[in-house]
Amino acid sequence: xxxxxxxxxxxxxxxxxxxxxxxxxxxxxxxxxxxxxxxxxxxxxxxxxxxxxxxxxxxxxxxxxxxxxxxxxxxxxxxxxxxxxxxxxxxxxxxxxxxxxxxxxxxxxxxxxxxxxxxxxxxxxxxxxxxxxxxxxxxxxxxxxxxxxxxxxxxxxxxxxxxxxxxxxxxxxxxxxxxxxxxxxxxxxxxxxxxxxxxxxxxxxxxxxxxxxxxxxxxxxxxxxxxxxxxxxxxxxxxxxxxxxxxxxxxxxxxxxxxxxxxxxxxxxxxxxxxxxxxxxxxxxxxxxxxxxxxxxxxxxxxxxxxxxxxxxxx
Numbered sequence: 441x442x443x444x445x446x447x448x449x450x451x452x453x454x455x456x457x458x459x460x461x462x463x464x465x466x467x468x469x470x471x472x473x474x475x476x477x478x479x480x481x482x483x484x485x486x487x488x489x490x491x492x493x494x495x496x497x498x499x500x501x502x503x504x505x506x507x508x509x510x511x512x513x514x515x516x517x518x519x520x521x522x523x524x525x526x527x528x529x530x531x532x533x534x535x536x537x538x539x540x541x542x543x544x545x546x547x548x549x550x551x552x553x554x555x556x557x558x559x560x561x562x563x564x565x566x567x568x569x570x571x572x573x574x575x576x577x578x579x580x581x582x583x584x585x586x587x588x589x590x591x592x593x594x595x596x597x598x599x600x601x602x603x604x605x606x607x608x609x610x611x612x613x614x615x616x617x618x619x620x621x622x623x624x625x626x627x628x629x630x631x632x633x634x635x636x637x638x639x640x641x642x643x644x645x646x647x648x649x650x651x652x653x654x655x656x657x658x659x660x661x662x663x664x665x666x667x668x669x670x671x672x673x674x675x676x677x678x679x680x681x682x683x684x685x686x687x688x689x690x691x692x693x694x695x696x697x698x699x700x701x702x703x704x705x706x707x708x709x710x711x712x713x714x715x716x717x718x719x720x721x722x723x724x725x726x727x728x729x730x731x732x733x734x735x736x737x738x739x740x741x742x743x744x745x746x747x748x749x750x751x752x753x754x755x
Contacts, residue, residue: 462505470487473516479545481532482535483531485530486528488525488527492525492558492559493558494555494560495524495562496526496528496576497513497518497529497569499528500532500568508670513530515528518679536591538613546579549579562585566587567588567589570588571590574592574623575623577624583627584631585630590632590644591620591644592620593618594613595614598613598647601640602643620648624648630653632655633669635657635661654688656692656693677695701733719752722744723742726739
């Protein structure tokens with residue numbers, strides 16, 4: 441079946457389809473993989489039933505179609521080469537998965553002992569999906585959670601300071617599966633990745649605490665961290681390590697060394713150093729990058745830095 445799933449992904453191009461056509465194609469492919477189950481009108485669940493390791497991914501239609509070249513769920517790609525199972529919870533809109541049909545679906549999985557059938561379970565999500573990965577992880581024993589830039593909650597009584605999502609202010613976050621930091625207390629380990637330069641993300645991350653929580657500071661990856669991690673191959677590496685029971689803080693930071701070759705990160709780092717007007721650091725950074733890659737932006741910065749340093753030495 442694994443070979444069939446691989447060829448299926450290669451054969452179908454969904455890039456020109458509209459959202460309804462895209463979802464219809466995904467539903468058909470989901471049925472072949474295990475099952476596709478609509479959860480009300482705003483969410484769907486897609487099971488790829490392959491192996492004894494389960495990767496649960498929370499994704500949105502918009503993110504899949506905007507980020508992934510083949511417009512297939514990220515979870516399918518993450519398990520494709522390993523023979524693992526994937527449960528993809530798909531949001532059709534920005535809902536933060538706050539829907540009673542989603543609650544009921546997880547309740548049913550627990551009642552059926554679904555998660556107990558697997559030797560290892562990993563929950564992954566980013567942004568609102570990171571919130572969901574943390575909030576719903578309470579259903580699975582000994583789970584590892586990887587949450588990229590998650591919100592702890594959008595309950596205004598707890599996070600009045602986060603005004604980025606005004607349309608969600610009337611959504612209830614105080615009932616079941618509501619406050620994500622409480623829901624991860626029984627997880628085996630929780631890895632919260634965030635950019636400390638984004639104040640709101642850092643404040644949400646601080647609400648996650650406990651001996652099982654690991655804060656992974658990923659400076660200068662910006663608000664679109666999830667896409668950057670995917671492009672660098674870091675997402676896959678972290679999930680694979682988690683699935684092997686080998687994910688640690690050290691392993692996270694080792695994987696994040698891939699930033700050194702990521703253009704967006706390097707440009708943000710250069711801009712930050714230039715803003716400090718520390719020309720020696722600009723020179724060192726530019727030379728380091730140019731020794732590995734020929735990027736015009738860094739060539740110009742090196743020339744300006746060396747010119748400034750030379751002027752300082754001229755009597």
